[in-house]
Amino acid sequence: MSVALPLGGSVLLPALLLAVTWAAVTADAVAAGRAAGRPVPWTVAAALPGREALRLLVGQRRRGVASDELLRGVGGAVLPIAALLAAVVLPLGLRPVADLGAGIVWFNAMEVFAWAAVWLVGWGANSTLSLIGGYRFVAQGLAWELPHMFALITAAVGAQSLRVTDVVAAQQGLWFVVIMPVAFVAFLLSVAAMAFWGPFGAPVGRDIAGGAAAELGGVDRLVFMTGRWLLLVAAAAMAVPLFLGGGHGPWLPAWAWVLVKTLAVLAALVALRHRIPTIRMERWTEFSLVVLTPATIAQALVVTLVALGEGGLR
Template sequence: MTSATPFLLPVLLVAGVWFVAVLDGALADRAAGYGSGARRALSRTGREAARLLVAQRRTTLAADGLLRWAGVLALIVAAVLAAGVVPLGWEAPADLSVGVVWFNAMEVVAWAAVWLVGWGPNSALSLTGGYRFVAQGLSYELPHMFAIITAALGAGSLRMSDIVDAQADVWFAVWMPAAFAAYLLSATAMAFWGPFDAPVGRDVAGGAAGELSGVDRLLFEGGRRLLLVAAAAVAVPLFLGGGHGPWLPAWAWVLVKTLAVLALLVWVRHRLPVLRMDRWSEVSWIVLLPLTMLQALAVALVVLARGGGGQ
């Protein structure tokens, strides 16, 4: 790790957000019959960002602008800090001994951020979107925690770089498939993306983001995509071997794997319908939670058979 790595992280995150926006736009154009040209999607993304930058900000009666802004900014900060524990090669910008716990804590900050965005405008539909995200989080959080703790259990450490080192021979996604699948689902729900975008759904006029406009809307949408990029990036050290791979340097493998996970999550958005909250809660509690618990038990038995180490 070089001294420039912490300064490189925001650049990579912004590039990831741009990649998501362009790919998402290209797939939307293809579905609408316009083809899937990246140039059209790229120009439209730039125009939309410019439009929001100069658009007039909308306010509502008795709105709490401070809480709204705090929520928007907290969403961005939480995403950046969550990505800070991702090894960009072999070491992370912040190689914390409790990196897994830190990532999960930043996810809870994102919960509070979206709820504040929904509460601030003093709007019933906006508040409904905020509470939807809290309810969605309560449904996915336990399977999510079991999934990431299973990876930490396999490595015998909560440090991201140690988890990467433990995958020198076999990726955790290979022998922890249930945990990996649960993580991908929960990562999508964490960014309220694709089938999990009920908190900003059309049926509630945009939900938590319904009263946002101008720069507020631009920052919120950027924060949402930053959260998706951070969640996809964390999947790489947890389950996909981090920088391990032939021919390419470690940092290149991290980028390639992160972009592959992002492409999968964006593709899923255009293939699956939005899930009803009660249906998702049922699947999460009845299917995912027992499945991830069994996966954690299986990994624990393997670790004990190896003498208590993750190697």
Template structure:
């Protein structure tokens, strides 16, 4: 098990999460600018310019909106990402070292269901409500495959502690012999972070869905939180599938950071290249294709784990 870090390290970890999230947002904007034939440099700086614009913008109000639910949901996205990162071992240390760390990460991902749905429900608009229910339908499609994907490294390591799962991969990372689980996990990360192509709840065909009525700081918190969730999910993939802080020369936390950035970049690129499907098609893909494959992966891992006990 990893040693728990003193609370004084909370601030550096949060700053690191913010910097990586901003970098990933810049990468996404730069790729979009390139696809549109615009300057890549303008895309890289777009997150900063958008932040400044939203900070000056006036909040939007809708008739009979439930402001408590709306504001609570928009304010909860970033803390969810911080809590996920808190369980990730940074080499030999973690902010929170818990024997059931993997269960906590899965539970926090489920909380994202409520947060995203409340964004649509609390605003009291048609587009917001449609977007919220779209997200719930999509969540049914990615959540079960994600849960079984998380089961694979737990079975292989015989533990639910992230540090122990990471240590078990000495010599052979789980991504090598559980590739289906890794792909299903990444698919789930795109889902709970509402990133393309898993973002029909915020699709342009419903005028932005859960994002339609968000403005000013509320919108900034949610947009930043989506990238933070993407980075947090990528960070959790490091001890689960990529050997944690294992690597030459650099300290453990350095390798965790590098691997997190690489996985985040991979997910952004995948989101730009994969086709966008209708919610019903995404649900069908999750239950008919991804779920059976990842269950079969778990069965293979179970047989290997028992045979090599």
């Protein structure tokens, strides 16, 4: 049984996440430039996250008449904290910062805080468009949460453990993506959805002038946007231990494999994002509940039968 990383890991984790986030934002800017037919040079794109962060840091904060500053502040702060807490069960290499026995459920519980966070930010700003954004996220959340949970459960059933390191250990031979492709796809979709990003960006959409974030200025905006990217990165990184064999792989050390695979998942998400428009709530909700949920249940059933056939429950 593997153990948790030493305490140093908990300092390393935010730094690592931020570094990967930086890379993801850069890649996103480059991909956006290419999609727009107006290429952004790599150097410009690489400086972009820092520059935007600085811009928001020196920016003034805003408060609104009769807005609920407390709830808005709490909501904004919860987003990055939830992302970090979700990431503590991520094996960096083969060992996570905290190797929780119910790690998968923990991950799920932490990312669900995004529901509360986005809704609170949308509500607290006292602005109609913000509130519409907040409500959109809850509607979206109700749609992705079930397929997402079933995808997580499928991986847990495959490994017969809720411990993330056990799931990684179970994939020494065969990656779970091979035996549970439906769960993998559902998971990737919900990764983008929980970070209200890309095709699921309606809660902060352009049609509602930035939605939940419409009234955020200065450091409030920085925290919210950083939290959103961190959530995306943490969730995308979770796909690696759950479905892509974690740190297993030839030649490279485990941590390198985790990094490479995480970047690959993010690259796939970024590339996909610029090929497709945003999905509207009413379309996604029905699809998610009528198609995706049954599909993931069927996937879980198949994997369960396979697990039983291979010698039953340990």
